[in-house]
Amino acid sequence: MIKNMTTSCLVAMVSLITVFSxxxxxxxxxxxxxxxxxxxxxxxxxxxxxxxxxxxxxxxxxxxxxxxxxxxxxxxxxxxxxxxxxxxxxxxxxxxxxxxxxxxxxxxxxxxxxxxxxxxxxxxxxxxxxxxxxxxxxxxxxxxxxxxVPTNTKANLLVKELKLIDGEWKITINNSGNRYVRLSETQWQVSDGANSLQLNKEQLSELLNGNLFLPNSSRTLTMKPIESFSMDKIEIKIEIMK
Incomplete structure (x- = not known):
């Protein structure tokens, strides 16, 4: 079950929202x-x-x-x-x-x-x-x-690294594409061999502290761990919906 994110994650996300609203x-x-x-x-x-x-x-x-x-x-x-x-x-x-x-x-x-x-x-x-x-x-x-945005551009998100630090996942994501993307336009498939879970934009907004990815850039986000998933075997695939 996905629990509520930490207070620090919530503050970070609210700060980003207020920039664009x-x-x-x-x-x-x-x-x-x-x-x-x-x-x-x-x-x-x-x-x-x-x-x-x-x-x-x-x-x-x-x-x-x-x-x-x-x-x-x-x-x-x-x-x-x-x-x-x-x-x-x-x-x-x-x-x-x-x-x-x-x-x-x-x-x-x-x-x-x-x-x-x-x-x-x-x-x-x-x-x-x-x-x-x-x-x-x-x-x-x-x-x-x-x-x-020029024509014929595309975003491409790939998880490069996932670490457990101070009880939170530190997930580094690379956008190797030439177009910006927001994580609210994606869905994630998370698996560790024994468990599988698909995360939609609403669930991602509860778990992550970031949204906007610029082209040809990497960002390390803080993510609330998903219970029962093994860190040693976890694999995350990101699909861009838009």
Whole structure:
């Protein structure tokens, strides 16, 4: 039986989710939060929309970023002004109003593998005056996810290593393909000769602390052990469903 993951795994997964999603409780929202683009042609451009849900006007800046993930899963954002054009770069929205934001890929048109980018939304803090008291209203900042994907690209996931460390599985997975993939788009077949189990995306989300894999990269994830499976003989095959 699959048990609940540890608290540390849960915190890590929530952190990754908040990078690519925006709760409705925030002062503004953006759609879509996750998108794909092509390096050339009509699909090299897309429109995002910001909606002000607050009772006050707000000002938001948009920043082009490239997304990099190291082998331990840490996400880094690098300025990408040469690769992404954003119009406008600043939006002022009245309560209940929305603003279209154009994003255009300007990078190399003949890329051999997909690239991950982000539009960083940065709400500019404002100073509020009233009753002889001055206070700063802090803004909400978050990042979208945009993958620029050339045609005829494919992801290929393979488990390279599996270790038991401090009661948890450390599983190293390699994406030797030239396309990004999310583990939520996969299913796993786990076997040790005596036992066999198929894990769907819902089960994987409970067991793993990572999701996005960039092309030609490896990542080591923390996984909650599956009871009754022998570490000495275990074999995991990953099938990409999308």
């Amino acid at each position: 925006l709760p409705n409780a925030f002062a503004y929202k953006v759609q879509p939060m996750v998108a794909e683009m092509s390096p050339v042609g009509k699909k090299a451009q897309l429109n995002l929309r910001i909606e002000n849900n607050d009772s006050e006007s707000l000002t938001v800046e948009m920043i082009p970023l490239q997304l990099v993930i190291n082998n331990s899963g840490k996400i880094e954002y690098i300025p990408a002004e040469d690769d992404l054009l954003i119009i406008p770069v600043t939006a002022i929205l009245k309560p209940g109003h929305s603003q279209a934001v154009m994003v255009r890929y300007l990078g190399e048109p003949d890329i051999a593998e997909s690239k991950a980018y982000s539009v960083g939304f940065r709400q500019i803090p404002i100073t509020m005056e009233g009753d002889n008291i001055s206070q700063v209203k802090m803004g909400v900042n978050f990042n979208t996810l945009i993958n620029v």
